Structure formats: structure tokens, C-alpha cells
Amino acid sequence: MSAGNAPRDPLGRTFGRHAVSPEERRARVRATFRAVAPRYDLMNDLMSLGIHRLWKRRLVGLAAARPGERALDLAGGTGDVALALARAGARVTVADPSAEMMAVGRTRPGGAAIEWVEAEAEALPFADASFDLVTVAFGIRNVTAMDTALTEIRRVLRPDGRFLCLEFSTPRRWLAPGYGLWSRTAIPLLGALVSGKIEAYRYLIESIGRFPDQSRFAEIVRAAGFDAVGWRDLSFGIAAIHGARRALRRHEEGWLGRQDSNLRMAESKSAALPLGDAPAPTGATPSRRATP
Numbered sequence: 001m002s003a004g005n006a007p008r009d010p011l012g013r014t015f016g017r018h019a020v021s022p023e024e025r026r027a028r029v030r031a032t033f034r035a036v037a038p039r040y041d042l043m044n045d046l047m048s049l050g051i052h053r054l055w056k057r058r059l060v061g062l063a064a065a066r067p068g069e070r071a072l073d074l075a076g077g078t079g080d081v082a083l084a085l086a087r088a089g090a091r092v093t094v095a096d097p098s099a100e101m102m103a104v105g106r107t108r109p110g111g112a113a114i115e116w117v118e119a120e121a122e123a124l125p126f127a128d129a130s131f132d133l134v135t136v137a138f139g140i141r142n143v144t145a146m147d148t149a150l151t152e153i154r155r156v157l158r159p160d161g162r163f164l165c166l167e168f169s170t171p172r173r174w175l176a177p178g179y180g181l182w183s184r185t186a187i188p189l190l191g192a193l194v195s196g197k198i199e200a201y202r203y204l205i206e207s208i209g210r211f212p213d214q215s216r217f218a219e220i221v222r223a224a225g226f227d228a229v230g231w232r233d234l235s236f237g238i239a240a241i242h243g244a245r246r247a248l249r250r251h252e253e254g255w256l257g258r259q260d261s262n263l264r265m266a267e268s269k270s271a272a273l274p275l276g277d278a279p280a281p282t283g284a285t286p287s288r289r290a291t292p
């Protein structure tokens, strides 16, 4: 399927490999995170061999929150990204439907400085233009109505505000067999041994497999009304950070034209720019990919 034909809610009627109604999906996702919350952080370290910490650090680096900025960490879970944004001086709100996940985050050092709000991405209880920055780490794959969620993210961002989304993605072809083997065998096994929730970790693997690749997801983000959408691969595409700005006026300006931007990425068809470099001419960007 071409990027232009990407469905905007690609996972909304699935739960892993199962076809389900959106209502059932929503209930099952909630039950999943309720069940895994106590062991979620430990499992993340084991499954990714600690690499998720580097990915999140990269996300927070790209976000470049300035002291006093208002940041929303959506699907913030146990607060890894939110706590790092707060350490950078941002005023941080986490929104997540899982009280159980957020309860873990609240008790972490620095957790008391964060505002924790029980809410779904599809219906954010915040006024228009409330935030300078919205981050989502490994959360967008779990929402049911992705298109609605992206529209909500755009709504709560101030004009010129930035959106960064870290998610599992499509790895390079040469990596796929080894990565597939690890995913299908080690991760469910770890899930069973450490958390006793093998089904939750099967869902994780299956939902990753169904998530759109880098370019299709960029197209979905763009279709939701963001400008200058781009991405950066992590660990050879196992994960990717997508980013966009809510332009001052729709279609007015993209990252490539912004000398002051901390967040410069190429238009999606030309892959990622090394951040911090001078902007490259549009369309002339070589594909350079980062690994943490």
C-alpha cells in the first residue's frame, strides 16, 4: 500500500492478531496495562536490554524542553519521559487512561512534581493550545482511534508547538530475521517468567507487527493536520521518532525553514536529517540513520 493510501486508524479494529470491535480493543488494552503495571519498568529493561532508555533519552533530547515550557506526555504510563522532561525544567502533565501505570510513576523520585491525569488520547481534557510540546512514547500504537488522537494532539498544542512520537517501527531488512526471532520467542518467554502475563506480551509483539512503517505513519500524521513531518530511525529502524510542528498557520512553515528549531527533520520522503546540522536543501537530503 502506498503512503498516500494509509488507513488513518490502522489498528482500531484489532487486538494483536485478533479482529475485535473498537470497544473491545479499548477494554482489552486497558486490561493489559492494568495487569502489567507492577512489572512494566522491569520488563522494558529486560525486553530491550535497556535500550529503551537510550531511545527515550533521544526523544527528550530532540524535544529540547526549555524551563517553564508546558509539556504533555501522552500515554505517559510510569513516567520515564515525563520525569526527564521535568528534569529539563518543563512543567509536565501526563495523560494516560491507566491509573495503575500512573500510580507507579507517582511514587518515583520527582513524580510528585508532575500532574497525572487519567484520560485517553482520543478525548483530552485540556483547552486548545495548552501545551508547547506533546510527546508520546510507545503509546500511539495502543490508542484505538489514532486519527482522533492525532487531531486532539494538534488541538492542545499551541501554534508552532512540537509533537514527538517514539514508537516501534519497521527495521532494516537484514535485521528482520534476528529481530523477529527475538520478538517471537524471548519476549513472550520473559513476559511469562517475569510478569506471568504472556498474553500481554503477545499483544505487544503482534501490535508492533501491525503498526505502519515509518513512511506510512508519517503520512497519517500529516493527514491529521501536522506540517513538516519527519522521522529519525533508532537502532536500524526497530524504533523511530516521528516529529512535527503545529505550524503558525496551516502549511505556513516547516522545520526545514526554521533556523531556530531544535527539531529539524526532513520531509518524510527524504528520511531524517542529523539534528543540529544546518538545514539541507529540500529534497537533497541523504538518508542518514541513527542508532542509540
Ligand SMILES: C[S@@+](CC[C@H](N)C(=O)[O-])C[C@H]1O[C@@H](n2cnc3c(N)ncnc32)[C@H](O)[C@@H]1O
Pocket (backbone or CB within 6 Å): 029, 030, 033, 074, 075, 076, 077, 078, 079, 080, 081, 095, 096, 097, 098, 101, 119, 120, 121, 122, 136, 137, 138, 139, 142, 143, 144
Ligand atoms: C507501552 S506503555 C508506554 C508508557 C510510557 N510512555 C513509556 O514509554 O514507558 C503504553 C501506555 O499507553 C496507554 N494507553 C492505552 N490506551 C491509551 C489511549 N487510548 N490514550 C492514551 N494512552 C493510552 C497505556 O495505559 C500505557 O500506559
